[in-house]
Amino acid sequence: MKAKTVDKIATSVIIAIAALIVLVLAGLLGYILVRGLGHVSFHFLTSAPETIRKGGGIGPQLFNSIFLLVLTMIITIPIGLGAGIYMSEYAPSNKLTNAIRLVVEVLSSVPSIIVGLFGLLVLVNLFGFGFSLFSGALALTVFNLPLMVRITEQGLKGVPREQKEASLALGLSKWKTITSVMLPIAMPVILTGTILAAGRVFGEAAALLFTAGMSSPRLDFSDWNPLSPFSPLNPFRPAETLAVHIWKINSEGLAPDAGEIAAGASAVLVITVLLFNFAARWLGRYMYRKFTAIK
Amino acid sequence: MQAFGMTVNDLSVAYGDRTAVKNVSLDFAPKQVTALIGPSGCGKSTFLRSLNRMNDLIAGCTVTGEIWIRDQNINSPETDVVSLRQRIGMVWQRPNPFHKSIYENIAFGPRYHGTKNKKQLDEIVEESLRKAALWDETKDRLHNSALALSGGQQQRLCIARSIAVKPDIILMDEPASALDPVSTAKIEELIAELKQDYCIVIVTHNMHQAARVSDKTAFFLSGEVVEYDLTPTIFTNPQRRETNDYITGRFG
Ligand SMILES: Nc1ncnc2c1ncn2[C@@H]1O[C@H](COP(=O)(O)OP(=O)(O)OP(=O)(O)O)[C@@H](O)[C@H]1O
Ligand SMILES: [Mg+2]
Numbered sequence: 001m002k003a004k005t006v007d008k009i010a011t012s013v014i015i016a017i018a019a020l021i022v023l024v025l026a027g028l029l030g031y032i033l034v035r036g037l038g039h040v041s042f043h044f045l046t047s048a049p050e051t052i053r054k055g056g057g058i059g060p061q062l063f064n065s066i067f068l069l070v071l072t073m074i075i076t077i078p079i080g081l082g083a084g085i086y087m088s089e090y091a092p093s094n095k096l097t098n099a100i101r102l103v104v105e106v107l108s109s110v111p112s113i114i115v116g117l118f119g120l121l122v123l124v125n126l127f128g129f130g131f132s133l134f135s136g137a138l139a140l141t142v143f144n145l146p147l148m149v150r151i152t153e154q155g156l157k158g159v160p161r162e163q164k165e166a167s168l169a170l171g172l173s174k175w176k177t178i179t180s181v182m183l184p185i186a187m188p189v190i191l192t193g194t195i196l197a198a199g200r201v202f203g204e205a206a207a208l209l210f211t212a213g214m215s216s217p218r219l220d221f222s223d224w225n226p227l228s229p230f231s232p233l234n235p236f237r238p239a240e241t242l243a244v245h246i247w248k249i250n251s252e253g254l255a256p257d258a259g260e261i262a263a264g265a266s267a268v269l270v271i272t273v274l275l276f277n278f279a280a281r282w283l284g285r286y287m288y289r290k291f292t293a294i295k
Numbered sequence: 296m297q298a299f300g301m302t303v304n305d306l307s308v309a310y311g312d313r314t315a316v317k318n319v320s321l322d323f324a325p326k327q328v329t330a331l332i333g334p335s336g337c338g339k340s341t342f343l344r345s346l347n348r349m350n351d352l353i354a355g356c357t358v359t360g361e362i363w364i365r366d367q368n369i370n371s372p373e374t375d376v377v378s379l380r381q382r383i384g385m386v387w388q389r390p391n392p393f394h395k396s397i398y399e400n401i402a403f404g405p406r407y408h409g410t411k412n413k414k415q416l417d418e419i420v421e422e423s424l425r426k427a428a429l430w431d432e433t434k435d436r437l438h439n440s441a442l443a444l445s446g447g448q449q450q451r452l453c454i455a456r457s458i459a460v461k462p463d464i465i466l467m468d469e470p471a472s473a474l475d476p477v478s479t480a481k482i483e484e485l486i487a488e489l490k491q492d493y494c495i496v497i498v499t500h501n502m503h504q505a506a507r508v509s510d511k512t513a514f515f516l517s518g519e520v521v522e523y524d525l526t527p528t529i530f531t532n533p534q535r536r537e538t539n540d541y542i543t544g545r546f547g
Contacts, residue, residue, distance in 0.1 A: 160391070162387055162389065162391035163393065163394075165349060165352070165387070165391075166387070166391050166393065166453070166456075167393070167403075168349070168352070168377075168380060169347060169349065169383070169385040169457070170380065170381065170384075170403070170407070170457065170460050171378055171379075171380040171381025171407075171408065171460060172377070172403075172404065172407050173377050174377075176407060181393055184394060184395075185394055
């Protein structure tokens with residue numbers, strides 16, 4: 001066969017596969033959105049769920065998801081940045097650091113239900129954090145942190161060596177070089193990665209079933225004291241997130257409109273995760289242009 | 296301003312167990328330009344990067360020997376590398392301005408080294424840009440991104456950046472090889488100008504450039520210095536056959 005023909009066949013096969021993937025994805029998204037969007041309204045987004053009656057909403061669940069995400073990020077971003085900087089710039093390349101890298105890789109690919117069970121045994125029971133946002137945030141940290149470390153490391157490794165050397169050659173310390181020259185350049189990569197990681201946290205269910213719990217107390221949205229048990233801001237209260245809620249009403253929902261609520265909630269979840277992705281791309285591109293260009 | 300030179304004694308550099316520079320001893324006089332020439336891979340950059348301890352960054356690279364500035368051996372382990380590098384400027388082959396404004400590129404170093412006063416910084420920025428013959432072209436857009444400058448302007452900015460921290464010595468690794476002829480001429484003029492204050496060591500592949508800008512020339516071959524003499528002598532009356540072969544273009 002002539003090289004040209006082979007090339008043509010290979011190209012069409014690749015295009016066909018790509019098209020199939022896009023089609024499946026579009027179908028899936030379309031299905032979820034078409035089924036769910038009709039049910040989404042302001043009332044749906046803000047009101048509390050009903051157990052046996054019609055017309056419940058997903059307000060507290062939506063709030064819980066966002067709050068849990070914020071908590072997780074508060075834990076993972078500083079530690080992940082620090083560890084990533086250490087791994088990329090300070091850690092000597094030896095057996096120990098290679099072992100740490102391997103552990104980090106493995107950790108980020110542990111199935112989330114296992115992380116959830118681990119959280120139940122260690123965080124909820126052993127440490128006595130109970131079913132709480134805090135346990136949930138720590139469980140999410142288990143696979144979010146490795147991601148954060150890797151993102152930071154990759155971002156810093158991508159900084160041209162000459163940039164780093166130029167700063168050192170001026171007599172600047174290593175730390176100052178990292179914070180003032182390298183991190184700004186790595187920032188688009190780190191930020192994009194962080195937002196994508198956030199999307200994953202937002203959609204996570206399995207790791208939260210046994211850590212953040214499957215129920216919320218009756219939240220009092222006028223009480224913002226983080227220490228009182230019914231305050232939405234209390235990190236030690238149980239909290240059912242949106243993804244967990246979908247799973248729960250699908251498997252044991254009693255309300256007559258459970259199906260619609262699950263569909264609506266799924267649509268909200270998918271849209272939010274999509275928004276995270278678009279935001280990541282947009283911000284990454286925006287920052288790249290801001291830092292490299294040509295204003 | 297008092298000028299300082301640099302004396303290199305028996306310097307060897309190895310990557311792992313592969314030697315790249317062998318027992319080089321050279322003397323760089325203040326207020327003079329020394330050119331390092333030689334075929335690709337003969338260790339010029341490696342040698343140059345040892346002079347401000349930049350090779351410390353490369354894992355497995357060992358540098359032995361002595362490098363004296365004033366009365367300090369900067370290659371000894373006790374040397375504070377961070378503050379040492381302030382005294383030795385460096386310019387790379389490809390312009391590498393920081394991803395910051397023109398002003399920030401220059402103010403960045405001095406501010407770190409203790410000049411916080413805005414007015415003083417302004418003065419340093421203007422003075423450095425003037426010395427690098429870049430002031431007129433940039434004075435109206437100091438706060439624009441340095442990356443929007445042309446390659447030649449970027450390279451002059453990099454030179455301005457390095458003189459802003461008041462070094463004794465400036466190392467240049469093929470500073471004009473990525474530039475067009477006009478920009479190259481400007482850089483060469485600049486080198487002649489800077490020579491009045493600094494000790495300059497420049498690596499170049501351009502024989503004419505070496506002949507034009509330098510006072511002394513060292514010819515490197517396979518990691519060793521074959522010949523080191525006044526530039527006119529090297530180019531008109533070399534003592535060694537290898538040098539003659541190289542400058543007449545018979546190899547390398
Ligand atoms: N980071 C490194 N690790 C290992 N070996 C290196 C490294 N950098 C350079 N070398 C080797 O050291 C030798 C000298 O390289 P060097 O870059 O100093 O040559 P050069 O004279 O500057 O060449 P050119 O004129 O092409 O820039 C080469 O054989 C090169 O392969
Ligand atoms: Mg070189």
